[in-house]
Amino acid sequence: MAEILAFEHASIAYDGRAGRQIILNDVDFSIGEGEALGLVGESSCGKSTVALAAMRYLPRGMSVIDGRIRVEGRDIAGLTDRELSRIRGNRIAMVYQDPMSSLNPVMPIGKQLMEVPLLHGETDENAAFRRAVAMLEEVRLPAAAAMMERYPHQLSGGQQQRVVIAMALMAKPALLIMDEPTTGLDVTIEAAILELVRELRAKFGTAILFISHNLGTVARICDRIGVLYAGRMVETGRIGAVFRSPSHPYTRGLLGALPRLSGGGRRGRLRPIEGTIAAADRARPGCAFAPRCSFAARHECEERPILMVELGDGHLARCARLDAVRASAEDDRAAAASAATDGAPIVLRVRKLSKEYKLTGLFGGEKKGVVRAVTDVDLDARAGETLAIVGESGCGKSTLARIVSGLLAGTSGEVKLGETDLAKLEVDDRPPEIRRQIQMVFQNPDSTLNPSHSIAYALSRPLRMLRNLASGDAKTEVSKLLAQVRLPVEVAERMPHQLSGGQRQRVAIARALAGKPKLVVADEPVSALDVSVQAAILNLLGELLEQSRLGLVLISHDLALVRHMADWVAVMYLGRVVEYGPVAQVFSPPFHPYTEALLRAAPTPDPDAAPPTAALEGMMPSPTEIIVGCAFASRCPSRIAEQCDTTPPPVRQFGEHRIACHLELGRQAPAERGGRTEIRSSIS
Amino acid sequence: MLRYSAKQLLNMALTLFAVSFLVFALNELSPGDVTRKILGPYASQSQVDHLTREMGLDRPALVRYFEYMGKALTGNFGNSIYYRQPVSELMWDRLGNTLLLAAISFAVIVPISVLLGVLAGMRERGWFDRAVSIFSSICASIPEFAMGVFLLAIFVVWLGVLPGTSPLRGDAGWAIWMQFVLPVLVVTFYDAGYLIAMVRSSMVEVMRQPYIRTALLKGNSFRNVVAKHALRNALITPFTVILLQLNYLVSGLVVVETLFAYPGFGRLMLEAALAKDIAVLEAGTLVAVSVTMLTQLFGDLGYMALDPRIRV
Ligand code: SF4
Ligand code: SF4
DSSP: OOEEEEEEEEEEEEEETTEEEEEEEEEEEEEETTOEEEEEOOTTSSHHHHHHHHTTOOOTTEEEEEEEEEETTEEGGGOOHHHHHHHBTTTEEEEOSOHHHHSOTTSOHHHHHHHHHHHTTOOOHHHHHHHHHHHHHHTTOSSHHHHTTOOGGGSOHHHHHHHHHHHHHTTOOSEEEEESTTTTSOHHHHHHHHHHHHHHHHHHOOEEEEEESOHHHHHHHOSEEEEEETTEEEEEEEHHHHHHSOOSHHHHHHHHHSOOTTSOOTTSOOOOOOSOOOGGGGGOSSOTTGGGOTTOOHHHHSSSOOOOEEOSTTOEEOOTTHHHHHHSOOOOOOOOOOOOOTTSOEEEEEEEEEEEEEEEOTTSOSEEEEEEEEEEEEEEEETTOEEEEEOSTTSSHHHHHHHHTTSSOOSEEEEEETTEEOTTOOGGGSOHHHHHHEEEEOSSGGGTSOTTSOHHHHHHHHHHHHHOOOHHHHHHHHHHHHHHTTOOGGGGGSOGGGSOHHHHHHHHHHHHHHTOOSEEEEESTTTTSOHHHHHHHHHHHHHHHHHHTOEEEEEESOHHHHHHHOSEEEEEETTEEEEEEEHHHHTSSSOOHHHHHHHHHSOOSOTTSOOOOOOOOSOOOOTTSOOSSOTTTTTOTTOOTTHHHHSOOOEEEETTEEEEOSSOHHHHSOHHHHTTOEEEOSOO | OHHHHHHHHHHHHHHHHHHHHHHHHHHHHSSSOHHHHHHOTTSOHHHHHHHHHHTTTTSOHHHHHHHHHHHHHTTOOOEETTTTEEHHHHHHHHHHHHHHHHHHHHHHHHHHHHHHHHHHHHSTTSHHHHHHHHHHHHHHHSOHHHHHHHHIIIIIIISOOSOSOOOOOGGGSSOHHHHHHHHHHHHHHHHHHHHHHHHHHHHHHHHTSHHHHHHHHTTOOHHHIIIIIIHHHHHHHHHHHHHHHHHHHHHSOHHHHHHTTOOOHHHHHHHHHHTTOHHHHHHHHHHHHHHHHHHHHHHHHHHHHHOTTOOO
16 A cells, blocks of 8 residues: 555644744654544644645744655655645645635635646646536535536535535545544534545545544544644554554543443533643653543653554554553443433423514515524423433524523513513513523633633622622632632632633633522533533533532534433424424434434444434525425425425324424334324424 | 616715705805905995895805706806816816826826735735835825925935926926926825735735635645735725725825925815815815715725625
């Protein structure tokens, strides 16, 4: 197998005002023809630097200080600019994280695609045009010829990424470098893109360097994996071997920190990796992971460089205490399942809630239609339990959260907290007592933390406003809150920018708890954080829930996370709840066809799992469309012609589990649950 | 695009109408009697009254306004009481001079600014970038008159190679084209300093965009990337600003025109204002407003052509 890209003990440093900083330290790997290597690690572990170094496109101030980087056998350090341009885009092509910004906004797609062959030997414009169209068809974009004329902003995110992939493949490169290609895309689109990459790889035999922070995605694409930590490769090997017997404590941490679809529910706690990568870790003489490693032993780990240890069949790990790590008993993740939860009192009762917007022309006046953001939603949130609301973006889950927390008023229906109906009350109209009882945590903690006020101020404000505490009492309460979210007291004196993202999110949670709420609405609370930090925040939320018996409404697009955290799940599509029930039942058959598609599309960190089958085709219809039958009919693989388009689906009830669908789902269900099927005639 | 332009033109007509009314009304309210000014302080009251009747100034303001507008539409803006000449003749003559100066300056300023701005911005913090940045900020921070006096001192007083005034008459002993050199230089230094900085910062911003990396890593040479991918993106923002310079060049050259005794539009307006020459002021305001609105329209159209994300 001919080698395409090789890093030979390469080290890269950044020389700045503050002196030299090592970014990559002794990184050694190679990718052969047609091979796929996945590179994983937290942000700032150096994985993107690897991609840029392979293209000899290091940021100003960074340089290779040791070792070599070879492309098809030639050291790229010695190439002239002209030779370099012949490699870039031709032998090695790249796909980037944010497709919108990697396409030139003022140049039609076609021109950007044709540029590649025209740069690399093709002289005939017509031939280049035909190749571009053919490649657009290859990445399965509809109406490829018409697509050529369009501008990037006229495409959806998924389509843009397909264009970027097509562009990368135009010159039939030997190696494709993909840097977080699906971060920021919806789950179903992500699944479709990954599927496409697998297919194209099989077809063109292109080697792939796949960079990601998501082990699940890497497992689906790659043959081999490399785990980077603070600029060093800490473990590498075939996917199967690394996933089955992760040897480096960091790899183990990553795998443990990753919620799995098949996991044991919320009570089986995630194992977070405490702390973050510090800049100083890169310069450590010994093991960079030592400050976060529970196996660390001063003498063995911190005094001399740790070398890669061969574990057989190309599986290597950089750890001095492999035997000790191996010997430690597998953490007991399968904690006993929780007691029955049905008895928990209901805190929030949503009935027939709908939200409509009337669209008017730009200058008021004529009506352009009605957006139905939420339609006839029924849900309950219970004390001490988590109700998760899942669905693709645009399904109405965030609108629902905003109505509950009073950022929007509903159009009709009820939202009852105790005996008060809040559906039509926005925050300012709500009595202070109610305002105190419902709090929100947002995806981005910065949206609630004023950058110019200290943490103490941010936390004591709600204490004084909502609970009328005197400033002395507020002060002690602030320390209590910080302790509750596991932050040291000193944090109170800091400013938001002095904290890490995870710490800021803890502060945001503390702030939400300040008013002693009955219900917390969390909108994607961890999706902006690193995997290892995510686990810690999720555990924290879980604990707080049990301690203070508050209800949590968790809005998320991440099914594995929902599986892990939630007690109840509502699956939303186009503003409607299509499936609702206790978590274990929603995640096992019978499924609503949409839930089934979502589950299939979600990445699993398990290399042995069957590869996810083709994801959903098409896009969610516009919320302005008037839907007579089933909202999901336009994309449903099991659609019953006629019936599904014209008649609203009945709600099938299996105990507390509800599914809105025309299919006779009860029959396919296991006997113990299929027995009590009853059909209600109402509309979902 | 066509519909948009038509709509904008209609808007312009309405705005001009409103402006003309406002200007007329303001002048109507301003102190000082026109006829008294024409006849001088020693004329008798009966003479003044006679002239007032003769000029029709005793009729209601609204009637006079419509009469004025009716004539204005045919290009007759009345007579200047200061220059004792029909306003239209005076105005077109001066406006022509100013447009000539503006056109020459524009033709010098734009290519220089775009070229220097792009070359500086394409390699941020390179030596060329630093040099250009220093140069442009010095230029932009020296006021026009200081620059004018400075250049006069060098080229007229010291070297004696250029004329100190530019009355655009052949009898002053200097060729007409030489009379343009200093005014154009002053305007260029002052205005280009600002434009170069604009173009440069836009270019720097664009060069940092991920699509520039995409273009480079496709195998484009650096020159190609700049010419094909960066240039158009980098000109979107400065484009409107460049066109706005036309405004400045047409109605903002008072200082330069006065300094060099250049018979231009700005100086005309200044003198008219000092002399309370209402007919000239009215017509001048209308012209200035039209120029502003026309550049705005061209700016919008050009912006749309450059940036496909904005379409009407
Ligand atoms: S070398 Fe030591 S500190 Fe590093 S991972 Fe191994 S046990 Fe932990
Ligand atoms: S009702 Fe029909 S279209 Fe809707 S989900 Fe069920 S089978 Fe699919």
